[in-house]
Amino acid sequence: MSVPAERWSLQKAELNEEQFMRWRTLLEDRTGMQLSIERKSFLETSLNIRMREIGCTSYDTYYEKLMSGLAGEVEWATLVDRLTVQETSFFRHPSSYELVRNYCTKLYKEQGRKHIELWSVGCATGEEPYSLAMLMDDLVSQQSDRRYYGITATDISLPALSKAREGVYNIRKLERVDQRYSQLYFESHERGRCRVVPRLKDRVCFAQINVLDLRQAPVQNVDVVFCQNLLIYFQGWRKKDIVTHLAERLAPGGIMVLGVGEVLDWQRPDMERFQYKDTLAFIKRNHS
Ligand SMILES: C[S@@+](CC[C@H](N)C(=O)[O-])C[C@H]1O[C@@H](n2cnc3c(N)ncnc32)[C@H](O)[C@@H]1O
Numbered sequence: 001m002s003v004p005a006e007r008w009s010l011q012k013a014e015l016n017e018e019q020f021m022r023w024r025t026l027l028e029d030r031t032g033m034q035l036s037i038e039r040k041s042f043l044e045t046s047l048n049i050r051m052r053e054i055g056c057t058s059y060d061t062y063y064e065k066l067m068s069g070l071a072g073e074v075e076w077a078t079l080v081d082r083l084t085v086q087e088t089s090f091f092r093h094p095s096s097y098e099l100v101r102n103y104c105t106k107l108y109k110e111q112g113r114k115h116i117e118l119w120s121v122g123c124a125t126g127e128e129p130y131s132l133a134m135l136m137d138d139l140v141s142q143q144s145d146r147r148y149y150g151i152t153a154t155d156i157s158l159p160a161l162s163k164a165r166e167g168v169y170n171i172r173k174l175e176r177v178d179q180r181y182s183q184l185y186f187e188s189h190e191r192g193r194c195r196v197v198p199r200l201k202d203r204v205c206f207a208q209i210n211v212l213d214l215r216q217a218p219v220q221n222v223d224v225v226f227c228q229n230l231l232i233y234f235q236g237w238r239k240k241d242i243v244t245h246l247a248e249r250l251a252p253g254g255i256m257v258l259g260v261g262e263v264l265d266w267q268r269p270d271m272e273r274f275q276y277k278d279t280l281a282f283i284k285r286n287h288s
Pocket of ligand 1: 030031032033084085086087088089092121122123124125128154155156157160209210211212227228229230
């Protein structure tokens with residue numbers, strides 16, 4: 001029988017200052033995320049739940065386990081999923097999607113583009129890339145001749161990616177999805193759940209990429225980088241570094257759509273602000 005998280009949290013041992021710093025540093029070094037002292041209790045609860053699952057009795061033993069070669073790496077993949085915030089929803093920030101739709105309409109109609117590549121960075125359980133896929137599929141269906149699109153969706157969390165690949169959601173998650181889209185792109189599944197139709201799912205390629213390792217990321221020449229509600233967890237200098245690496249992956253003329261207010265004072269000579277109401281976006285100049 002599983003025990004509710006609140007009960008564990010009542011019984012958990014406290015991390016002393018040194019231990020907290022050690023865990024905080026580990027998380028920041030490996031994911032870039034900053035854990036404030038206010039989230040100490042969240043860290044303790046998450047660690048305790050996982051430690052009990054695997055029968056580990058102290059924070060220090062668990063830490064050593066995480067440092068121990070391949071087994072440690074496997075364990076890290078589970079823990080990182082527990083420590084990251086994966087809150088998401090379909091069409092979470094409507095203006096950002098509107099911007100993408102307008103921009104891609106121009107690429108197809110005015111520039112005669114046949115194919116558009118998009119990248120959802122920090123895609124969590126898939127709602128974001130499937131929202132992009134719905135709007136792109138709709139757009140493609142309105143063109144007079146065949147047009148194509150592809151979406152790469154990446155995240156650090158393997159369990160989140162596995163849910164995303166499955167594409168099965170509680171029906172309540174469709175509340176903010178236009179009815180026409182929910183009818184076109186979802187089919188009913190068991191027990192109040194629905195499933196993304198294969199035609200849409202096939203357009204999205206999921207992969208694990210840590211945004212701290214973007215130098216090794218095999219994604220290039222994309223027309224749209226969509227990165228929302230991820231940079232908020234990083235320190236200023238690190239945010240700027242990540243945004244710079246993302247900008248490098250854009251094709252000339254491509255856009256990068258970030259969450260409003262998520263990065264301040266960032267600039268690059270080959271990028272300029274792309275103005276659209278209630279959004280934060282940049283466009284890569286065609287010739288720098
Ligand atoms: C709050 S969710 C945002 C989901 C979606 N972009 C949205 O706006 O609804 C943040 C996501 O970033 C992922 N994440 C955290 N650190 C990461 C890292 N270093 N590299 C890649 N993804 C990361 C988390 O696993 C989580 O799925």
